[in-house]
Amino acid sequence: MPVPKVLVGKVIVVGPASVGKTCLVTRFVDDVFDANTQSTLGCDSKEKTLNVTGVAEPVKLILYDTAGQERFAQLAGSYYRQADICLLCFDLSNAASFDQIKWWQNQVAQHNDRAEFVLVGTKQDLAPKLDVSFARRYANENGFPFFLTSSLTGGEQIEFLFHAVAEKVVRIALQRQMLQQQTQHSSFGAPVPTEGTDYGVAVARDYDRPIKGECLHMVSLNLQRAYCAFPSDSPGGRAPSRVEIMSVPSAEEIHESIPSSKKGLETIVKGRREASDIIRGIDDRLLVIVGPCSVHDTEAAREYAKKLKEVSERYRDELVVIMRVYYEKPRSTVGWKGLLNDPFLDDTCQVLEGINVTRELLRDITDMGVPVACEFVEAATTQYFEDLVSWAAVGARTVESQPHRQLASGLDLPIGFKNSTGGDIAVAVDAVICSGEKHTFLAPSSKGGMCVVRSKGNKATHVVLRGGRTGPNYGEEGVTKCLGLLRSAGLDRGVVVDCSHGNSNKDYRRQPLVLDEVCRQMASSSQTSTAITGVMIESNLFEGSQKLPASFNRSPSLASESTDSSSGVITPGTPGSEEESRSELSSNEVTCAAAKLGLKYGVSITDGCVGWETTEHMLYQLSQAVKERRKMPTNVNE
16 A cells, blocks of 8 residues: 655744743644753754645654754754744743844844744743734734744644644645746746746645634734736736735634624624614614724724713713724725725735734724724625624715625625715615615635625615715705605615715814704604614814825825814824823834824824714714604604
Protein backbone atom coordinates (compact mmCIF):
# COMPACT_ATOMS: atom_id res chain seq x y z
CA MET A 1 0.00 0.00 0.00
CA PRO A 2 1.53 3.35 -1.01
CA VAL A 3 2.54 5.73 1.75
CA PRO A 4 0.38 8.89 1.59
CA LYS A 5 2.18 12.05 0.56
CA VAL A 6 2.89 14.47 3.40
CA LEU A 7 3.22 18.24 3.05
CA VAL A 8 6.10 19.46 5.19
CA GLY A 9 6.26 22.95 6.65
CA LYS A 10 9.34 24.24 8.46
CA VAL A 11 8.46 26.78 11.14
CA ILE A 12 11.02 28.89 13.00
CA VAL A 13 9.94 30.29 16.38
CA VAL A 14 11.82 33.46 17.36
CA GLY A 15 11.59 36.29 19.85
CA PRO A 16 13.27 37.69 22.97
CA ALA A 17 14.25 35.47 25.87
CA SER A 18 11.56 34.43 28.36
CA VAL A 19 8.55 35.23 26.16
CA GLY A 20 7.40 31.61 26.30
CA LYS A 21 8.50 30.18 22.94
CA THR A 22 9.39 26.77 24.34
CA CYS A 23 6.18 26.58 26.37
CA LEU A 24 4.19 27.47 23.24
CA VAL A 25 5.79 24.68 21.19
CA THR A 26 5.55 22.14 24.01
CA ARG A 27 1.91 22.93 24.68
CA PHE A 28 1.07 22.40 21.01
CA VAL A 29 3.13 19.24 20.41
CA ASP A 30 2.81 17.48 23.78
CA ASP A 31 -0.16 19.33 25.30
CA VAL A 32 1.73 19.98 28.53
CA PHE A 33 2.80 23.11 30.38
CA ASP A 34 5.92 23.23 32.54
CA ALA A 35 6.35 26.45 34.51
CA ASN A 36 9.99 25.48 35.20
CA THR A 37 11.00 25.21 31.55
CA GLN A 38 14.68 26.12 31.08
CA SER A 39 15.80 28.67 28.49
CA THR A 40 16.74 27.22 25.12
CA LEU A 41 20.40 27.32 24.15
CA GLY A 42 20.91 27.22 20.40
CA CYS A 43 17.89 25.53 18.80
CA ASP A 44 15.58 22.64 19.67
CA SER A 45 13.11 21.02 17.31
CA LYS A 46 9.80 19.21 17.61
CA GLU A 47 7.29 18.08 15.03
CA LYS A 48 3.60 17.29 14.78
CA THR A 49 1.35 16.18 11.92
CA LEU A 50 -2.06 17.78 11.35
CA ASN A 51 -4.99 17.26 9.01
CA VAL A 52 -6.37 20.32 7.23
CA THR A 53 -10.02 20.33 6.22
CA GLY A 54 -10.43 19.80 2.48
CA VAL A 55 -6.83 18.68 1.96
CA ALA A 56 -6.09 15.02 1.31
CA GLU A 57 -2.44 15.14 2.38
CA PRO A 58 -1.53 15.48 6.07
CA VAL A 59 0.67 18.44 7.00
CA LYS A 60 3.80 17.88 9.08
CA LEU A 61 5.01 20.95 10.97
CA ILE A 62 8.67 20.90 11.97
CA LEU A 63 9.06 23.51 14.70
CA TYR A 64 12.47 25.05 15.41
CA ASP A 65 12.50 26.62 18.88
CA THR A 66 15.40 29.10 18.91
CA ALA A 67 17.26 30.79 21.76
CA GLY A 68 16.02 34.23 22.72
CA GLN A 69 19.37 35.72 23.67
CA GLU A 70 20.68 37.94 20.89
CA ARG A 71 24.16 36.40 21.12
CA PHE A 72 22.70 33.11 19.84
CA ALA A 73 20.79 34.71 16.95
CA GLN A 74 23.62 34.39 14.43
CA LEU A 75 24.00 30.70 15.30
CA ALA A 76 20.43 30.08 14.13
CA GLY A 77 21.08 31.42 10.63
CA SER A 78 20.90 27.98 9.01
CA TYR A 79 17.46 27.42 10.53
CA TYR A 80 16.30 30.85 9.39
CA ARG A 81 17.30 30.07 5.80
CA GLN A 82 15.21 26.90 5.50
CA ALA A 83 12.07 28.20 7.24
CA ASP A 84 8.78 28.52 5.38
CA ILE A 85 7.07 30.40 8.21
CA CYS A 86 8.43 32.44 11.11
CA LEU A 87 6.50 32.94 14.36
CA LEU A 88 7.48 36.31 15.88
CA CYS A 89 6.69 35.95 19.59
CA PHE A 90 6.37 38.64 22.25
CA ASP A 91 5.13 38.62 25.85
CA LEU A 92 1.79 40.43 26.27
CA SER A 93 2.67 41.16 29.89
CA ASN A 94 6.04 42.71 28.99
CA ALA A 95 5.87 45.70 26.65
CA ALA A 96 9.65 45.74 26.20
CA SER A 97 9.51 42.38 24.45
CA PHE A 98 7.34 43.85 21.70
CA ASP A 99 9.89 46.60 21.12
CA GLN A 100 12.39 43.90 20.07
CA ILE A 101 10.12 42.29 17.47
CA LYS A 102 11.40 44.43 14.61
CA TRP A 103 14.99 43.37 15.37
CA TRP A 104 14.08 39.67 15.26
CA GLN A 105 12.09 40.17 12.09
CA ASN A 106 15.13 41.74 10.43
CA GLN A 107 17.38 38.91 11.62
CA VAL A 108 15.24 36.34 9.85
CA ALA A 109 14.70 38.50 6.76
CA GLN A 110 18.47 38.91 6.30
CA HIS A 111 18.81 35.15 5.86
CA ASN A 112 15.47 34.35 4.21
CA ASP A 113 13.50 36.77 2.06
CA ARG A 114 10.69 34.29 1.31
CA ALA A 115 9.66 33.29 4.85
CA GLU A 116 6.16 34.38 5.83
CA PHE A 117 5.78 35.97 9.26
CA VAL A 118 3.09 35.45 11.89
CA LEU A 119 2.92 37.73 14.96
CA VAL A 120 2.14 35.86 18.21
CA GLY A 121 1.32 37.43 21.57
CA THR A 122 2.02 34.98 24.40
CA LYS A 123 1.00 34.81 28.08
CA GLN A 124 -2.42 36.32 27.52
CA ASP A 125 -3.45 34.91 30.91
CA LEU A 126 -1.17 37.52 32.54
CA ALA A 127 -2.69 40.44 30.62
CA PRO A 128 -6.30 39.47 29.74
CA LYS A 129 -7.53 43.07 29.39
CA LEU A 130 -4.55 44.50 27.53
CA ASP A 131 -5.40 46.78 24.61
CA VAL A 132 -3.52 45.05 21.79
CA SER A 133 -4.29 47.63 19.11
CA PHE A 134 -0.58 48.55 18.95
CA ALA A 135 0.27 44.99 17.91
CA ARG A 136 -2.67 44.73 15.56
CA ARG A 137 -1.58 47.91 13.82
CA TYR A 138 1.97 46.58 13.42
CA ALA A 139 0.64 43.31 12.03
CA ASN A 140 -1.64 45.07 9.56
CA GLU A 141 1.09 47.45 8.42
CA ASN A 142 3.37 44.50 7.68
CA GLY A 143 0.69 42.14 6.34
CA PHE A 144 1.12 39.61 9.16
CA PRO A 145 -1.53 37.44 10.77
CA PHE A 146 -1.73 38.09 14.54
CA PHE A 147 -2.73 35.61 17.25
CA LEU A 148 -3.19 35.78 21.02
CA THR A 149 -2.15 32.69 23.00
CA SER A 150 -1.67 31.36 26.51
CA SER A 151 0.45 28.26 27.04
CA LEU A 152 -0.84 28.03 30.60
CA THR A 153 -4.49 27.69 29.61
CA GLY A 154 -3.76 26.09 26.22
CA GLY A 155 -7.00 25.12 24.55
CA GLU A 156 -8.37 26.33 21.26
CA GLN A 157 -6.21 29.44 20.91
CA ILE A 158 -3.01 27.46 20.36
CA GLU A 159 -4.82 24.93 18.16
CA PHE A 160 -6.16 27.82 16.07
CA LEU A 161 -2.67 29.26 15.67
CA PHE A 162 -1.02 26.07 14.43
CA HIS A 163 -3.94 25.01 12.25
CA ALA A 164 -3.65 28.42 10.61
CA VAL A 165 0.07 27.79 10.13
CA ALA A 166 -0.75 24.40 8.57
CA GLU A 167 -3.21 26.05 6.18
CA LYS A 168 -0.49 28.52 5.30
CA VAL A 169 1.85 25.62 4.48
CA VAL A 170 -0.80 24.21 2.14
CA ARG A 171 -1.19 27.52 0.38
CA ILE A 172 2.55 27.98 0.01
CA ALA A 173 2.76 24.52 -1.57
CA LEU A 174 -0.06 25.35 -3.98
CA GLN A 175 1.54 28.65 -4.94
CA ARG A 176 4.83 26.93 -5.65
CA GLN A 177 3.05 24.28 -7.69
CA MET A 178 1.19 26.91 -9.69
CA LEU A 179 4.38 28.87 -10.25
CA GLN A 180 6.11 25.75 -11.52
CA GLN A 181 3.22 24.83 -13.81
CA GLN A 182 2.97 28.32 -15.26
CA THR A 183 6.70 28.47 -15.82
CA GLN A 184 6.54 25.17 -17.70
CA HIS A 185 3.33 25.98 -19.60
CA SER A 186 3.41 29.73 -20.13
CA SER A 187 1.40 29.27 -23.34
CA PHE A 188 -1.60 28.29 -21.18
CA GLY A 189 -2.62 31.93 -20.94
CA ALA A 190 -1.31 33.74 -17.90
CA PRO A 191 2.10 35.37 -18.39
CA VAL A 192 5.17 33.78 -16.85
CA PRO A 193 5.32 35.23 -13.32
CA THR A 194 8.17 37.46 -12.26
CA GLU A 195 9.93 37.38 -8.94
CA GLY A 196 7.87 38.80 -6.10
CA THR A 197 4.45 38.16 -7.67
CA ASP A 198 1.71 36.85 -5.36
CA TYR A 199 -0.97 34.53 -6.68
CA GLY A 200 -4.47 33.64 -5.64
CA VAL A 201 -5.13 29.93 -5.96
CA ALA A 202 -8.09 29.07 -8.18
CA VAL A 203 -9.15 25.78 -6.65
CA ALA A 204 -12.50 24.47 -5.50
CA ARG A 205 -11.29 23.67 -2.01
CA ASP A 206 -11.47 26.41 0.59
CA TYR A 207 -7.75 26.86 1.21
CA ASP A 208 -8.00 30.60 1.75
CA ARG A 209 -10.64 30.47 4.44
CA PRO A 210 -9.23 31.07 7.91
CA ILE A 211 -9.86 28.92 10.93
CA LYS A 212 -12.17 30.01 13.71
CA GLY A 213 -11.22 31.65 16.95
CA GLU A 214 -9.79 34.63 18.76
CA CYS A 215 -7.14 35.05 16.09
CA LEU A 216 -9.83 36.36 13.79
CA HIS A 217 -10.06 39.40 16.03
CA MET A 218 -6.81 40.33 14.38
CA VAL A 219 -6.55 38.38 11.14
CA SER A 220 -5.93 34.85 9.94
CA LEU A 221 -4.28 33.75 6.72
CA ASN A 222 -5.97 36.20 4.47
CA LEU A 223 -4.06 39.46 4.66
CA GLN A 224 -1.79 38.44 1.79
CA ARG A 225 -2.81 40.30 -1.31
CA ALA A 226 -3.24 38.05 -4.29
CA TYR A 227 -3.66 38.85 -7.96
CA CYS A 228 -6.00 36.56 -9.89
CA ALA A 229 -4.16 34.27 -12.25
CA PHE A 230 -7.16 32.88 -14.11
CA PRO A 231 -7.16 32.52 -17.90
CA SER A 232 -9.67 34.77 -19.63
CA ASP A 233 -11.36 35.16 -22.99
CA SER A 234 -9.30 38.22 -23.81
CA PRO A 235 -6.50 37.96 -26.40
CA GLY A 236 -3.53 36.20 -24.86
CA GLY A 237 -5.57 35.13 -21.84
CA ARG A 238 -4.12 37.86 -19.63
CA ALA A 239 -5.18 38.02 -16.01
CA PRO A 240 -7.41 40.90 -14.87
CA SER A 241 -5.29 43.98 -14.21
CA ARG A 242 -7.79 46.31 -12.52
CA VAL A 243 -8.43 44.39 -9.32
CA GLU A 244 -6.47 43.35 -6.28
CA ILE A 245 -8.11 40.64 -4.19
CA MET A 246 -7.78 40.19 -0.44
CA SER A 247 -9.71 37.44 1.30
CA VAL A 248 -11.45 38.06 4.63
CA PRO A 249 -12.87 35.74 7.29
CA SER A 250 -16.46 34.62 6.92
CA ALA A 251 -19.25 36.34 8.83
CA GLU A 252 -19.70 33.26 11.00
CA GLU A 253 -16.06 33.33 12.04
CA ILE A 254 -16.16 37.04 12.83
CA HIS A 255 -19.33 36.51 14.89
CA GLU A 256 -17.61 33.80 16.90
CA SER A 257 -14.54 35.97 17.37
CA ILE A 258 -16.48 39.05 18.54
CA PRO A 259 -19.83 37.80 19.91
CA SER A 260 -22.59 39.81 21.48
CA SER A 261 -22.91 39.69 25.26
CA LYS A 262 -26.07 38.43 26.95
CA LYS A 263 -27.02 41.99 27.90
CA GLY A 264 -26.26 43.20 24.40
CA LEU A 265 -28.47 40.51 22.88
CA GLU A 266 -31.34 41.54 25.15
CA THR A 267 -30.85 45.16 24.04
CA ILE A 268 -30.88 44.21 20.35
CA VAL A 269 -33.99 42.05 20.56
CA LYS A 270 -35.87 44.59 22.65
CA GLY A 271 -34.94 47.40 20.26
CA ARG A 272 -36.16 45.41 17.25
CA ARG A 273 -39.43 44.48 18.89
CA GLU A 274 -40.21 48.00 20.09
CA ALA A 275 -39.28 49.63 16.78
CA SER A 276 -41.40 47.11 14.86
CA ASP A 277 -44.38 47.62 17.17
CA ILE A 278 -44.18 51.39 16.74
CA ILE A 279 -44.00 51.18 12.93
CA ARG A 280 -47.03 48.88 12.85
CA GLY A 281 -49.06 51.05 15.23
CA ILE A 282 -49.04 48.62 18.16
CA ASP A 283 -46.95 50.92 20.39
CA ASP A 284 -47.92 54.62 20.55
CA ARG A 285 -44.45 55.84 21.47
CA LEU A 286 -42.23 57.59 18.93
CA LEU A 287 -39.19 55.94 17.35
CA VAL A 288 -36.14 58.23 17.40
CA ILE A 289 -33.04 57.34 15.36
CA VAL A 290 -30.41 59.80 16.57
CA GLY A 291 -26.64 60.01 16.43
CA PRO A 292 -23.64 61.04 14.33
CA CYS A 293 -23.93 61.27 10.56
CA SER A 294 -21.06 58.77 10.56
CA VAL A 295 -18.68 57.34 13.13
CA HIS A 296 -14.98 58.00 12.63
CA ASP A 297 -13.82 58.10 16.27
CA THR A 298 -14.90 55.08 18.31
CA GLU A 299 -14.05 56.71 21.64
CA ALA A 300 -16.31 59.68 20.87
CA ALA A 301 -19.05 57.28 19.76
CA ARG A 302 -18.88 55.43 23.07
CA GLU A 303 -19.09 58.71 24.99
CA TYR A 304 -22.10 59.74 22.92
CA ALA A 305 -23.76 56.38 23.66
CA LYS A 306 -23.34 56.89 27.41
CA LYS A 307 -25.01 60.29 27.21
CA LEU A 308 -27.80 58.94 25.01
CA LYS A 309 -28.45 56.08 27.41
CA GLU A 310 -29.08 58.53 30.24
CA VAL A 311 -31.44 60.80 28.33
CA SER A 312 -33.33 57.92 26.69
CA GLU A 313 -34.13 56.54 30.15
CA ARG A 314 -35.62 59.91 31.02
CA TYR A 315 -38.12 59.75 28.15
CA ARG A 316 -38.65 55.99 27.92
CA ASP A 317 -42.43 56.31 28.37
CA GLU A 318 -42.73 58.49 25.27
CA LEU A 319 -39.73 57.61 23.09
CA VAL A 320 -37.82 54.55 21.90
CA VAL A 321 -34.35 55.92 21.20
CA ILE A 322 -31.94 54.05 18.91
CA MET A 323 -28.44 55.37 18.24
CA ARG A 324 -27.17 55.99 14.72
CA VAL A 325 -23.88 54.10 14.37
CA TYR A 326 -23.26 54.55 10.66
CA TYR A 327 -20.08 52.69 9.76
CA GLU A 328 -20.57 52.89 5.97
CA LYS A 329 -21.09 56.07 3.96
CA PRO A 330 -22.55 56.13 0.45
CA ARG A 331 -20.84 58.55 -1.91
CA SER A 332 -22.17 60.36 -4.96
CA THR A 333 -18.60 60.60 -6.29
CA VAL A 334 -15.59 59.92 -4.06
CA GLY A 335 -14.53 60.50 -0.46
CA TRP A 336 -14.16 58.72 2.85
CA LYS A 337 -16.44 55.65 2.81
CA GLY A 338 -16.72 55.14 6.53
CA LEU A 339 -15.23 53.35 9.50
CA LEU A 340 -15.66 49.92 7.92
CA ASN A 341 -13.80 50.77 4.74
CA ASP A 342 -11.09 53.10 6.06
CA PRO A 343 -10.86 52.98 9.88
CA PHE A 344 -7.55 54.86 10.07
CA LEU A 345 -8.72 57.80 7.93
CA ASP A 346 -5.62 57.59 5.75
CA ASP A 347 -6.99 56.06 2.53
CA THR A 348 -5.21 52.76 3.26
CA CYS A 349 -8.63 51.06 3.36
CA GLN A 350 -7.75 48.36 5.89
CA VAL A 351 -11.15 46.73 5.60
CA LEU A 352 -10.43 43.70 7.76
CA GLU A 353 -9.41 45.97 10.62
CA GLY A 354 -12.56 47.98 9.88
CA ILE A 355 -14.70 44.87 10.28
CA ASN A 356 -13.17 44.15 13.68
CA VAL A 357 -13.32 47.75 14.93
CA THR A 358 -16.91 48.19 13.75
CA ARG A 359 -18.14 44.99 15.32
CA GLU A 360 -16.39 45.78 18.61
CA LEU A 361 -18.06 49.19 18.67
CA LEU A 362 -21.54 47.82 17.97
CA ARG A 363 -21.03 45.14 20.61
CA ASP A 364 -19.88 47.65 23.24
CA ILE A 365 -22.73 50.10 22.62
CA THR A 366 -25.42 47.43 22.78
CA ASP A 367 -23.77 46.11 25.94
CA MET A 368 -24.44 49.55 27.46
CA GLY A 369 -28.14 48.97 26.84
CA VAL A 370 -28.32 51.26 23.79
CA PRO A 371 -29.77 49.70 20.60
CA VAL A 372 -28.08 50.73 17.35
CA ALA A 373 -29.12 51.69 13.83
CA CYS A 374 -27.10 51.72 10.63
CA GLU A 375 -27.43 51.96 6.86
CA PHE A 376 -26.79 48.82 4.85
CA VAL A 377 -24.80 50.34 2.00
CA GLU A 378 -23.09 47.18 0.77
CA ALA A 379 -25.37 44.16 0.76
CA ALA A 380 -22.32 41.88 0.97
CA THR A 381 -21.17 43.31 4.33
CA THR A 382 -24.54 43.06 6.07
CA GLN A 383 -23.96 39.58 7.49
CA TYR A 384 -20.98 40.78 9.49
CA PHE A 385 -23.09 43.16 11.58
CA GLU A 386 -26.85 42.59 11.20
CA ASP A 387 -27.06 40.44 14.34
CA LEU A 388 -26.05 43.51 16.41
CA VAL A 389 -28.44 45.99 14.74
CA SER A 390 -31.99 46.88 15.86
CA TRP A 391 -33.00 49.15 12.95
CA ALA A 392 -31.47 49.78 9.54
CA ALA A 393 -31.94 52.08 6.58
CA VAL A 394 -31.66 51.47 2.87
CA GLY A 395 -30.52 54.81 1.54
CA ALA A 396 -31.75 57.13 -1.18
CA ARG A 397 -29.09 55.89 -3.61
CA THR A 398 -29.93 52.19 -3.18
CA VAL A 399 -33.69 52.26 -2.57
CA GLU A 400 -34.33 50.93 -6.10
CA SER A 401 -31.67 48.22 -5.82
CA GLN A 402 -33.11 44.72 -6.17
CA PRO A 403 -30.35 43.12 -4.04
CA HIS A 404 -31.12 45.52 -1.18
CA ARG A 405 -34.86 44.90 -1.39
CA GLN A 406 -34.27 41.14 -1.37
CA LEU A 407 -31.86 41.49 1.51
CA ALA A 408 -34.42 43.42 3.55
CA SER A 409 -37.03 40.74 2.88
CA GLY A 410 -35.00 38.23 4.88
CA LEU A 411 -33.78 40.31 7.81
CA ASP A 412 -35.34 40.01 11.27
CA LEU A 413 -35.33 43.74 11.98
CA PRO A 414 -37.23 46.85 10.87
CA ILE A 415 -35.87 48.43 7.68
CA GLY A 416 -36.56 52.00 6.58
CA PHE A 417 -36.46 52.74 2.84
CA LYS A 418 -35.66 56.36 2.07
CA ASN A 419 -37.22 58.20 -0.83
CA SER A 420 -34.83 58.76 -3.74
CA THR A 421 -32.33 61.63 -3.94
CA GLY A 422 -34.68 63.20 -6.47
CA GLY A 423 -37.50 63.15 -3.90
CA ASP A 424 -39.55 60.30 -5.40
CA ILE A 425 -41.61 58.71 -2.60
CA ALA A 426 -43.17 56.06 -4.84
CA VAL A 427 -39.90 54.14 -5.23
CA ALA A 428 -39.67 53.83 -1.43
CA VAL A 429 -43.24 52.52 -1.28
CA ASP A 430 -42.37 50.05 -4.05
CA ALA A 431 -39.40 48.90 -1.96
CA VAL A 432 -41.66 48.34 1.05
CA ILE A 433 -44.05 46.27 -1.09
CA CYS A 434 -41.21 44.26 -2.63
CA SER A 435 -39.39 43.54 0.65
CA GLY A 436 -42.61 42.41 2.28
CA GLU A 437 -42.85 39.45 -0.10
CA LYS A 438 -40.85 36.22 -0.22
CA HIS A 439 -37.87 35.98 -2.56
CA THR A 440 -35.34 33.46 -3.78
CA PHE A 441 -31.89 34.81 -4.57
CA LEU A 442 -28.16 34.15 -4.47
CA ALA A 443 -26.21 35.69 -1.60
CA PRO A 444 -22.98 35.19 0.36
CA SER A 445 -23.27 32.47 2.98
CA SER A 446 -22.36 33.22 6.58
CA LYS A 447 -19.77 30.46 6.16
CA GLY A 448 -18.04 32.27 3.32
CA GLY A 449 -19.37 30.70 0.12
CA MET A 450 -22.41 31.47 -2.00
CA CYS A 451 -25.83 30.04 -1.24
CA VAL A 452 -29.46 30.16 -2.35
CA VAL A 453 -31.60 32.18 0.06
CA ARG A 454 -35.37 31.79 0.34
CA SER A 455 -36.74 34.70 2.35
CA LYS A 456 -40.20 34.91 3.90
CA GLY A 457 -40.76 38.65 3.58
CA ASN A 458 -40.34 41.44 6.12
CA LYS A 459 -43.52 43.08 7.44
CA ALA A 460 -41.61 45.73 9.41
CA THR A 461 -40.28 47.69 6.44
CA HIS A 462 -41.43 51.29 6.03
CA VAL A 463 -40.80 54.62 4.31
CA VAL A 464 -38.39 57.32 5.48
CA LEU A 465 -39.09 60.81 4.13
CA ARG A 466 -35.76 62.61 3.69
CA GLY A 467 -36.55 65.26 1.08
CA GLY A 468 -34.72 65.53 -2.22
CA ARG A 469 -33.74 67.74 -5.12
CA THR A 470 -37.38 68.75 -5.53
CA GLY A 471 -37.43 70.09 -1.98
CA PRO A 472 -38.40 68.92 1.52
CA ASN A 473 -41.29 66.52 2.17
CA TYR A 474 -41.65 66.65 5.96
CA GLY A 475 -44.69 68.93 5.86
CA GLU A 476 -48.32 67.80 5.94
CA GLU A 477 -48.44 67.64 2.15
CA GLY A 478 -45.48 65.27 1.90
CA VAL A 479 -46.58 63.04 4.78
CA THR A 480 -50.16 62.90 3.43
CA LYS A 481 -48.91 61.95 -0.04
CA CYS A 482 -46.80 59.14 1.42
CA LEU A 483 -49.69 57.94 3.56
CA GLY A 484 -51.95 57.84 0.48
CA LEU A 485 -49.45 55.76 -1.49
CA LEU A 486 -49.09 53.31 1.38
CA ARG A 487 -52.85 52.94 1.79
CA SER A 488 -53.29 52.44 -1.96
CA ALA A 489 -50.86 49.54 -1.68
CA GLY A 490 -52.76 48.11 1.26
CA LEU A 491 -49.97 48.92 3.71
CA ASP A 492 -50.85 50.08 7.22
CA ARG A 493 -47.44 51.38 8.24
CA GLY A 494 -46.19 54.49 9.93
CA VAL A 495 -43.84 57.02 8.34
CA VAL A 496 -40.43 58.12 9.63
CA VAL A 497 -39.33 61.71 8.96
CA ASP A 498 -35.63 62.45 8.49
CA CYS A 499 -34.87 65.91 9.89
CA SER A 500 -31.63 66.13 7.90
CA HIS A 501 -30.58 65.78 4.24
CA GLY A 502 -33.07 67.22 1.75
CA ASN A 503 -35.53 68.16 4.49
CA SER A 504 -32.98 70.51 6.07
CA ASN A 505 -31.56 71.63 2.74
CA LYS A 506 -28.32 70.02 3.97
CA ASP A 507 -27.97 72.64 6.71
CA TYR A 508 -27.77 70.95 10.10
CA ARG A 509 -28.98 74.15 11.80
CA ARG A 510 -32.39 73.68 10.15
CA GLN A 511 -32.99 70.29 11.78
CA PRO A 512 -34.68 71.87 14.84
CA LEU A 513 -37.01 73.75 12.47
CA VAL A 514 -38.00 70.49 10.77
CA LEU A 515 -38.57 68.94 14.18
CA ASP A 516 -40.80 71.85 15.21
CA GLU A 517 -43.09 71.10 12.27
CA VAL A 518 -43.08 67.37 13.04
CA CYS A 519 -44.07 68.09 16.65
CA ARG A 520 -46.81 70.46 15.45
CA GLN A 521 -48.30 67.76 13.23
CA MET A 522 -48.10 65.16 15.99
CA ALA A 523 -49.96 67.40 18.43
CA SER A 524 -52.61 68.40 15.86
CA SER A 525 -55.84 66.73 14.83
CA SER A 526 -54.66 66.20 11.24
CA GLN A 527 -54.43 62.75 9.68
CA THR A 528 -50.64 62.99 9.80
CA SER A 529 -50.66 63.08 13.62
CA THR A 530 -50.39 59.34 14.16
CA ALA A 531 -48.96 58.64 10.70
CA ILE A 532 -45.61 59.99 11.91
CA THR A 533 -44.19 57.13 13.93
CA GLY A 534 -40.54 58.10 13.94
CA VAL A 535 -37.88 60.73 13.28
CA MET A 536 -34.20 60.71 12.36
CA ILE A 537 -31.76 63.31 13.71
CA GLU A 538 -28.08 63.79 12.87
CA SER A 539 -26.45 64.69 16.15
CA ASN A 540 -22.99 64.60 17.72
CA LEU A 541 -21.19 65.67 20.88
CA PHE A 542 -20.47 69.04 19.28
CA GLU A 543 -22.22 70.82 16.43
CA GLY A 544 -21.09 71.33 12.87
CA SER A 545 -18.66 69.37 10.74
CA GLN A 546 -15.02 69.35 9.76
CA LYS A 547 -13.11 68.19 6.72
CA LEU A 548 -10.41 65.58 6.43
CA PRO A 549 -7.03 67.02 5.41
CA ALA A 550 -6.64 67.64 1.69
CA SER A 551 -3.94 64.98 1.48
CA PHE A 552 -6.55 62.28 2.10
CA ASN A 553 -9.08 63.19 -0.56
CA ARG A 554 -8.82 62.16 -4.17
CA SER A 555 -10.61 65.32 -5.23
CA PRO A 556 -9.24 68.66 -3.95
CA SER A 557 -12.74 70.14 -3.95
CA LEU A 558 -13.76 67.74 -1.21
CA ALA A 559 -11.22 69.19 1.20
CA SER A 560 -10.97 72.82 0.14
CA GLU A 561 -14.23 74.01 1.68
CA SER A 562 -13.83 76.44 4.53
CA THR A 563 -16.83 77.73 6.41
CA ASP A 564 -17.09 80.52 8.95
CA SER A 565 -16.47 79.02 12.38
CA SER A 566 -19.52 80.74 13.77
CA SER A 567 -21.63 78.24 11.86
CA GLY A 568 -20.08 75.43 13.82
CA VAL A 569 -18.26 74.05 10.79
CA ILE A 570 -14.62 73.52 11.65
CA THR A 571 -11.73 73.43 9.20
CA PRO A 572 -8.67 71.30 10.04
CA GLY A 573 -6.29 73.06 12.38
CA THR A 574 -8.91 75.46 13.69
CA PRO A 575 -8.63 75.37 17.49
CA GLY A 576 -11.83 74.84 19.40
CA SER A 577 -12.66 76.14 22.84
CA GLU A 578 -10.79 74.64 25.77
CA GLU A 579 -13.96 72.95 26.99
CA GLU A 580 -14.56 71.28 23.63
CA SER A 581 -11.05 69.91 23.10
CA ARG A 582 -9.29 66.92 24.57
CA SER A 583 -5.56 66.86 25.21
CA GLU A 584 -5.47 63.20 26.14
CA LEU A 585 -7.16 60.68 23.88
CA SER A 586 -7.74 56.99 24.29
CA SER A 587 -5.06 54.59 23.14
CA ASN A 588 -7.63 53.22 20.73
CA GLU A 589 -5.96 53.29 17.31
CA VAL A 590 -8.95 54.74 15.47
CA THR A 591 -9.25 57.59 17.96
CA CYS A 592 -5.50 58.13 17.70
CA ALA A 593 -5.78 58.32 13.92
CA ALA A 594 -8.34 61.11 14.23
CA ALA A 595 -6.13 62.94 16.72
CA LYS A 596 -3.05 62.68 14.51
CA LEU A 597 -4.96 64.33 11.68
CA GLY A 598 -5.79 67.27 13.93
CA LEU A 599 -9.49 66.47 13.91
CA LYS A 600 -11.63 67.99 16.61
CA TYR A 601 -13.08 65.51 19.08
CA GLY A 602 -16.81 64.83 18.81
CA VAL A 603 -17.34 66.74 15.54
CA SER A 604 -18.59 65.04 12.36
CA ILE A 605 -16.31 64.62 9.34
CA THR A 606 -19.26 64.10 6.98
CA ASP A 607 -22.60 65.96 7.23
CA GLY A 608 -23.01 68.64 9.87
CA CYS A 609 -24.76 67.61 13.08
CA VAL A 610 -26.53 69.41 15.90
CA GLY A 611 -24.63 69.45 19.20
CA TRP A 612 -25.54 67.60 22.38
CA GLU A 613 -27.42 70.44 24.10
CA THR A 614 -29.64 70.89 21.05
CA THR A 615 -30.15 67.13 20.88
CA GLU A 616 -31.39 67.01 24.47
CA HIS A 617 -33.86 69.81 23.79
CA MET A 618 -35.13 68.11 20.61
CA LEU A 619 -35.74 64.87 22.51
CA TYR A 620 -37.63 66.82 25.16
CA GLN A 621 -39.79 68.41 22.45
CA LEU A 622 -40.60 65.02 20.97
CA SER A 623 -41.57 63.60 24.35
CA GLN A 624 -43.96 66.50 24.88
CA ALA A 625 -45.43 66.03 21.39
CA VAL A 626 -46.15 62.38 22.18
CA LYS A 627 -47.93 63.42 25.37
CA GLU A 628 -50.03 65.92 23.42
CA ARG A 629 -50.86 63.32 20.78
CA ARG A 630 -52.10 60.94 23.44
CA LYS A 631 -54.67 63.52 24.47
CA MET A 632 -56.43 63.14 21.12
CA PRO A 633 -59.85 61.51 21.70
CA THR A 634 -59.60 59.06 18.78
CA ASN A 635 -57.05 57.64 16.41
CA VAL A 636 -57.50 59.86 13.37
CA ASN A 637 -56.05 57.22 11.04
CA GLU A 638 -58.76 54.67 11.71
